[in-house]
Amino acid sequence: MSDDPAPGFVRVRLDLAYDGAGFSGWAKQRSRRTVQGELESAIQTVLRLPDPVELTVAGRTDAGVHARGQVAHVDLPAAAWEDEGARLRRRLAGRLPWDVRVWEVRQAPAGFHARFAAIWRRYAYRVGDHPGGVDPLLRGHVLWHDRPVDVDAMNAAAKLLLGEHDFAAYCKKREGATTIRTLIDLHWERTPDGLAVATVRADAFCHNMVRALVGAMILVGDGHRPPGFPGEVLAGRVRHSAVNVVRPHGLTLEEVGYPADDQLAARTREARNKRTLPGCP
Incomplete structure (x- = not known):
């Protein structure tokens, strides 16, 4: 082609x-x-x-x-x-x-x-946990969570998800599509205005992946689950009933990365190949 x-x-x-x-x-x-x-x-x-x-x-x-x-x-x-x-x-x-x-x-x-030809996509997910709610001027771009979230605990959970994995537990399955992805960066930080913001960067994402990952980490952040929980869900490779796909309005595609111009064609050919994990057919 x-x-x-x-x-x-x-x-x-x-x-x-x-x-x-x-x-x-x-x-x-x-x-x-x-x-x-x-x-x-x-x-x-x-x-x-x-x-x-x-x-x-x-x-x-x-x-x-x-x-x-x-x-x-x-x-x-x-x-x-x-x-x-x-x-x-x-x-x-x-x-x-x-x-x-x-x-x-x-x-x-x-x-x-x-x-x-893209080599990564970077998303941000914004969560507000102020007990009074979200700034009305930001309401269309920030998810309100009604309990405080611990950014350090969520970062501990995030480290266990980095790398190449089968993210089937965090994706809506599509016939004939692979759920193997490489998660390059996943971390949380507090902004000066008090929001908890997740940065999520991967070579590609499958359907609902970012919103499901955020849902699992919020369970850690508000104390409902230990930091190892999102990694355990990942290893199970099936959807977990406790993990909610959080609402879409907190999610923004921030940036797409591409290789140097002389590597574009090679990257396009490589990306068309369906991936498997080592040891898998």
């Missing part, structure tokens, strides 16, 4: 952000409002293209999940890009709704693929 744009087309990278509250996730749906649907419609309209365009995204966020560092690509007719590329960002700013913004538009380097 070729990952290059078709003859006569140019691959364009878009860096974007959105407030997920008003969307039924990233992926286009026939009867629901989605980020992909809004963007594809806007691009086709402002470029006056006769045919629909199709975006490929680094991470397909769920309904209610936000993004500040999302990356997508689209293959556009070369003539349209030559004529309108320099004005595309400004024209999209005038056409898109308030809750999705495109920060940068540029021709992608050879071998670039928004999804398969």
